[in-house]
Amino acid sequence: METLAIDGGKPTLKRSDYKNWPIITAYDRKYVKQVLDSGIVAGGTAPQVVALEKEWAEYTGAKYCLTTCSGTAALHMALAACGVKPGDEVITSAFTFLASASCAIHQNAIPVFVDIDPRTYCMDPNKLEAAITERTKAIIPVHIQGLPADLDPILKIAQKHNLFVIEDACQAHGATYKGKKVGTFGHVGCFSLNNFKNLCGGEGGLFITNDEALL
Numbered sequence: 001m002e003t004l005a006i007d008g009g010k011p012t013l014k015r016s017d018y019k020n021w022p023i024i025t026a027y028d029r030k031y032v033k034q035v036l037d038s039g040i041v042a043g044g045t046a047p048q049v050v051a052l053e054k055e056w057a058e059y060t061g062a063k064y065c066l067t068t069c070s071g072t073a074a075l076h077m078a079l080a081a082c083g084v085k086p087g088d089e090v091i092t093s094a095f096t097f098l099a100s101a102s103c104a105i106h107q108n109a110i111p112v113f114v115d116i117d118p119r120t121y122c123m124d125p126n127k128l129e130a131a132i133t134e135r136t137k138a139i140i141p142v143h144i145q146g147l148p149a150d151l152d153p154i155l156k157i158a159q160k161h162n163l164f165v166i167e168d169a170c171q172a173h174g175a176t177y178k179g180k181k182v183g184t185f186g187h188v189g190c191f192s193l194n195n196f197k198n199l200c201g202g203e204g205g206l207f208i209t210n211d212e213a214l215l
Contacts, residue, residue, distance in 0.1 A: 071192025
């Protein structure tokens with residue numbers, strides 16, 4: 001038996017066998033050149049930024065969209081918009097990228113973890129209510145690796161306890177739950193444009209909501 005590569009053996013694949021992500025096309029170069037030629041390369045009111053916000057809102061079915069510097073920033077911004085304060089508790093999934101919890105710490109709140117359903121790796125709604133206390137302010141269900149969390153029971157529990165729902169859709173661009181785009185069920189939906197995501201902007205994020213006050 002040959003020694004595995006991890007133990008010092010010969011790798012089956014070479015670096016040249018892997019394709020870089022994202023794949024840069026002629027369209028990417030064309031539109032980046034347009035931005036450079038415009039002389040406007042930064043700012044929340046830049047034409048391409050405004051266009052992205054409009055198109056993403058239309059694509060998801062949300063009323064409003066704001067661009068952010070990352071998916072993490074979108075999550076933190078969502079908690080701030082929902083009025084999460086120091087000492088408040090924010091419930092999220094025990095299986096996720098760290099930002100689903102660190103956004104609560106950024107707001108000086110306390111992340112509380114709910115275990116996952118082993119079939120979906122998403123938050124188990126049957127374990128959610130037991131994690132709610134008088135200090136709970138928000139729930140962040142995570143649509144992990146493109147698979148939507150079971151939102152109906154989560155939203156029902158949130159409504160019962162008067163809690164905000166912030167959807168972490170950072171890994172779920174275009175995913176649907178019962179025919180509707182994720183990110184539009186809760187009070188806020190958050191997406192990442194990190195270079196590892198299926199919709200890649202190199203870096204960045206998107207914050208969507210139907211609530212003008214939260215906007």
